[in-house]
Amino acid sequence: MSDDTTRPAGAADGTDGVDPVLSLSNVDSGYGEVQVLDDLSIRLDPGEIVCLVGPNGAGKSTVLKTAFGMLTPWTGTVEYHGRDIGGMAPEEIVREGIGYVPQTDNVFGSLTIDENLRMGGVARDGGLEDVIETLYDRFPIIDRKRTAKAKTLSGGQRQVLAFARALVMEPDVLLIDEPSAGLAPNTADDVFEDVQEVNDMDTAILMVEQNVTKGLGISDRGYVLDQGTVRFEGTPEELLNDEEVSQLYLGG
Numbered sequence: 200m201s202d203d204t205t206r207p208a209g210a211a212d213g214t215d216g217v218d219p220v221l222s223l224s225n226v227d228s229g230y231g232e233v234q235v236l237d238d239l240s241i242r243l244d245p246g247e248i249v250c251l252v253g254p255n256g257a258g259k260s261t262v263l264k265t266a267f268g269m270l271t272p273w274t275g276t277v278e279y280h281g282r283d284i285g286g287m288a289p290e291e292i293v294r295e296g297i298g299y300v301p302q303t304d305n306v307f308g309s310l311t312i313d314e315n316l317r318m319g320g321v322a323r324d325g326g327l328e329d330v331i332e333t334l335y336d337r338f339p340i341i342d343r344k345r346t347a348k349a350k351t352l353s354g355g356q357r358q359v360l361a362f363a364r365a366l367v368m369e370p371d372v373l374l375i376d377e378p379s380a381g382l383a384p385n386t387a388d389d390v391f392e393d394v395q396e397v398n399d400m401d402t403a404i405l406m407v408e409q410n411v412t413k414g415l416g417i418s419d420r421g422y423v424l425d426q427g428t429v430r431f432e433g434t435p436e437e438l439l440n441d442e443e444v445s446q447l448y449l450g451g
């Protein structure tokens with residue numbers, strides 16, 4: 200089903216030869232008997248932000264869930280630094296160095312900001328205090344509210360806490376599902392800046408985003424998914440300027 204892509208997978212921007220931090224190759228996956236991903240291949244190179252876009256139900260969240268071990272690939276491979284992690288449990292994958300920020304329920308509302316960060320670090324062997332202080336330095340908005348319950352945070356602040364919570368494990372890959380969902384435009388802009396801030400901390404990011412222009416706007420590359428497979432891939436400019444992508448998936 201990859202005949203419709205603009206170019207072969209992996210030839211997007213001259214990064215061939217770099218070893219990806221994360222790659223899904225020819226993956227089929229789904230829920231129970233229901234297949235969602237169909238021969239899907241994507242890669243994330245060191246330091247990149249890669250954005251997955253596509254219509255509702257295309258399988259974007261399913262890609263993240265498969266990469267994070269919440270679903271086991273039926274066929275194909277999920278590799279992290281060249282090692283097959285397909286079928287590993289999420290709690291093992293977290294220790295390997297991949298973090299995941301789901302779209303909803305990504306913080307514990309009844310716990311304080313500080314408690315949320317500590318929860319994020321239960322699998323750490325040590326150094327918890329130091330990493331938490333570093334994250335407070337990076338994200339002053341949560342530093343000022345250490346003892347407040349997470350449910351008192353605004354939507355944007357909550358998203359920052361969700362990022363920080365995932366970063367307590369110091370992942371080098373972060374999977375983020377629709378960081379701007381449900382946020383007002385100004386707040387969404389702040390969250391996209393925070394995504395870039397996370398990326399600046401040497402974290403490669405695979406992000407799903409409905410806000411195609413802004414999502415691709417901060418990304419190095421993007422993939423357009425439809426019906427569980429990659430239809431187009433390229434740089435943000437290539438995707439946003441492609442007539443067919445624009446007509447079919449970006450509302451003209």
Ligand SMILES: Nc1ncnc2c1ncn2[C@@H]1O[C@H](COP(=O)(O)OP(=O)(O)OP(=O)(O)O)[C@@H](O)[C@H]1O
Nearest residue numbers: 230233235253254255256257258259260261262407
């Ligand atoms: N837990 C589940 N059990 C069964 N089917 C599911 C489950 N979660 C998702 N699906 C189905 O898998 C398909 C892909 O869903 P997925 O959530 O990956 O899409 P998406 O691209 O993230 O969509 P959206 O933009 O709406 O978030 C959809 O048809 C959806 O109904």
Ligand SMILES: [Mg+2]
Nearest residue numbers: 259260261407
């Ligand atoms: Mg989704």
